[in-house]
Amino acid sequence: MSRPSAYAVHMPIMDAELAISAAQAGAAVVRAMYGASLTRIEKPAGDFATAADIEAEKTIREVIHTARPDDAIIGEEKGLTGSGAAKRVWLVDPLCGTLNYAVRNMLVAVNVALRVGDEVTVAACADPFTEEVFWTDGRHAYVRRDGRDEELKPSSESQLVDINLDPPFPNAPAFRAARLPAEPRFAERFRPRVVSTTLAVTWVAAGRRAAYVTDGHLRDSVHFAAGIALCRAAGCTVTGIHGRPLHTGAGGLVVSADPETHTALLELIAAQSSL
Structure with a gap:
């Protein structure tokens, strides 16, 4: 019985390294x-992909499939491959920030989560x-540079809050993220940024952003799954x-x-929603 137990202990580590490699x-x-x-x-709704x-x-699919041929994969471009009933599903966004990339702006990310x-158990x-890889084994979060790992430490010191202004906006008109920077109380405490890639979600975990705000329904989102897992x-x-x-x-x-930053943002959102 010791072999399955050891396998269960090491599987998240092996999965995390696979996510990093992919x-x-x-x-x-x-x-x-x-x-x-x-x-x-x-693509629909004015979106597009590139080669x-x-x-x-x-390439990401080939790396995952070679190591885990029985796992399902949901990719931004190809959709679901493998069984829809699979317990293990990889969520892949191969280039988050396609418009940035297309106009030769280097603010993009490659997201892989399992x-x-x-539960999302590992992510990268x-x-x-920059050739940095932010990753988590589900317990801790790190950034890997030149083969060395450093644990991530969130910080609100920058006061920078990234706001996603891309549609859809399912909670409009009660909530529109674009209105937050116009709130006087927001300007008193924070500085807005719009990076237009979920790399900015990861930056909250890394202490490079104080917070990130977006509308949308994000369950099984190939864009957000990795960043959310890292932040948690x-x-x-x-x-x-x-706040739910x-x-x-x-x-x-x-x-x-941190909780204080979170409370301040939720209060601003609540005030907007009551208008």
Whole structure:
């Protein structure tokens, strides 16, 4: 009976290294194709992909499938492969920030997360251009640089709050993230930023942002799963836009470096919603 027990202990570590390897492989593709003239592949609602999105996802899928052939994968570009009833599902966003990338802005991320049952157990978010990989084994969160890991430490010292202004806005008109920076109380305490990639969610865990706010229904989101898992493992405060547990009620996401920052943002959101 000792063998299954040892396997259960080491599986999250092995999965975390696989997530890192997959994210790094995707990031290498994104980095190599940067600056090339890439045809846009149109998608619904004005969205689009590029050949870099497609090739990076293909590479990530190959890394995961080689190591875990029985696992399912949900990718931003190809959708679900494998059984829809699979207990282990990888969530892959091969290039988060496609518009940034297409106009030669380096603010992008490669996101890989593993959901086992209802829980995201490991995740990695790679920055293709700094070559940093933010990752979690579900218990702690780290950044890997040049093969060395450093534990992430959230901090609200910067006062920078990243706000996602991309649609959809399911809670409009009661809540619109774009109105937050216009609130006088927001300006008294925070400084807004719009990075337009979920790399900014990861930055909350890393102490590079005080908080991140977005609307939307984010369960099984290939864009947000990795960043949320990293923030939880780093000890950030994570809820929906009205302070309820994630993926309940109105949905959305408020992730903050500390409870005080979180409370301040929830109060601003509540005041806006009552207008």
